[in-house]
Amino acid sequence: MILLTPGPTPIHPRVQEALARPMRGHLDPEVISCNRNIRSLLQTLFDAGEGALVAALAGSGSLAMEAGFANLVSRGDAVLVLANGSFGERMAEMARVYGLEAGIVHFPPNAPVDPAQVREALSRKAYRLVAMVHGETSTGVINPASEIAALAREHGALFMLDVVTTAAMLPFSMQKLGVDYAFTGSQKCLSAPPGLAPFGLSARVRASLTGAQSWYTDFRRVEQYWEKEGYHCTAPVLLHFALEEALRLALEEGLEARHQRAQELYAATLAVLEETGFSAYAPKEARLHTVLVVRPPANLSEAEIRRGLYCQGIAVAGGIGPTAGQVLRLGLMGEAARRENFSAFFRALGKTLGVTGLDLAFEERLTAATAS
Numbered sequence: 126m127i128l129l130t131p132g133p134t135p136i137h138p139r140v141q142e143a144l145a146r147p148m149r150g151h152l153d154p155e156v157i158s159c160n161r162n163i164r165s166l167l168q169t170l171f172d173a174g175e176g177a178l179v180a181a182l183a184g185s186g187s188l189a190m191e192a193g194f195a196n197l198v199s200r201g202d203a204v205l206v207l208a209n210g211s212f213g214e215r216m217a218e219m220a221r222v223y224g225l226e227a228g229i230v231h232f233p234p235n236a237p238v239d240p241a242q243v244r245e246a247l248s249r250k251a252y253r254l255v256a257m258v259h260g261e262t263s264t265g266v267i268n269p270a271s272e273i274a275a276l277a278r279e280h281g282a283l284f285m286l287d288v289v290t291t292a293a294m295l296p297f298s299m300q301k302l303g304v305d306y307a308f309t310g311s312q313k314c315l316s317a318p319p320g321l322a323p324f325g326l327s328a329r330v331r332a333s334l335t336g337a338q339s340w341y342t343d344f345r346r347v348e349q350y351w352e353k354e355g356y357h358c359t360a361p362v363l364l365h366f367a368l369e370e371a372l373r374l375a376l377e378e379g380l381e382a383r384h385q386r387a388q389e390l391y392a393a394t395l396a397v398l399e400e401t402g403f404s405a406y407a408p409k410e411a412r413l414h415t416v417l418v419v420r421p422p423a424n425l426s427e428a429e430i431r432r433g434l435y436c437q438g439i440a441v442a443g444g445i446g447p448t449a450g451q452v453l454r455l456g457l458m459g460e461a462a463r464r465e466n467f468s469a470f471f472r473a474l475g476k477t478l479g480v481t482g483l484d485l486a487f488e489e490r491l492t493a494a495t496a497s
């Protein structure tokens with residue numbers, strides 16, 4: 126099965142091998158050394174700066190999202206959540222669960238977050254934290270992270286950014302952007318197995334932590350394990366081995382090169398899909414290159430297309446939230462974003478639709494794009 130879903134993603138043979146290493150204890154010197162390597166690689170990935178806490182929680186990306194609301198603010202604090210899709214809505218739900226006074230600004234799902242509206246919301250009321258998703262997976266829309274970061278700072282609020290669909294596939298710097306807390310999930314752009322949620326917490330926020338509304342994700346306890354090398358809870362060490370290798374692979378290739386790989390594949394794939402009658406969901410100026418969301422041709426249902434592809438060994442996703450039942454979502458994250466995977470996708474799509482030559486059209490476009 127070729128996983129072309131927006132997570133989980135296919136894993137590289139080197140990562141698969143790391144996962145099969147013999148079991149060790151969570152405080153075994155080999156694991157401690159692996160954890161040190163992970164921290165140093167995450168420092169590069171997030172560019173979190175000196176004194177920042179970089180580590181990985183044992184859980185999926187949503188756990189790191191929760192950890193932000195549990196650690197950065199206290200019950201009753203006002204937080205501003207910017208939502209233009211399912212994952213923005215998830216942030217709003219969590220803010221409520223943690224007893225925060227959540228102001229939510231909703232934006233249309235097929236448009237990016239609008240800085241003018243955010244400025245207005247921030248000028249009406251003081252917020253302790255602004256939270257936003259960088260790349261909205263439900264719609265394939267990318268949000269203007271640096272503008273929103275600047276607005277948050279200008280208004281004295283902390284800025285929490287979900288970089289689940291962007292970190293490790295797009296160049297990123299917490300310091301340059303002005304992000305206080307960023308997180309991802311191991312199974313997305315890093316192409317590691319699911320189960321770990323890497324994050325970066327800026328030095329300035331770290332210094333002001335007063336106490337978390339969660340024991341498990343309390344950053345001061347997490348730090349006990351990752352930095353002081355003591356016991357907090359039993360770490361999934363085999364996942365640590367796999368994450369270390371996946372981080373190495375990503376940084377060996379380089380984030381610029383990975384971004385280019387996703388961009389070129391995105392453009393060639395979308396062009397051929399458009400010629401076949403599909404249309405892009407996200408507007409031209411705000412396309413997230415790691416998640417391609419398309420509406421099927423008028424006479425076809427997305428569910429039928431997905432079934433046809435699945436029978437031929439290609440897994441893609443349907444819509445969720447605002448796009449449920451309306452679109453196909455293709456992941457171009459990590460190891461998914463390879464020429465051979467998308468050639469196979471177009472071969473299978475051609476058979477499903479009864480059209481020939483889609484894979485050749487794709488190959489030609491991609492070759493032309495990568496040659497120029």
Ligand SMILES: *Cc1c(COP(=O)(O)O)cnc(C)c1O
Nearest residue numbers: 185186187212260262287289310
């Ligand atoms: C996948 C995803 C998450 C986390 O989801 P998990 O299933 O908990 O890993 C969070 N935000 C975005 C934008 C995502 O795509």
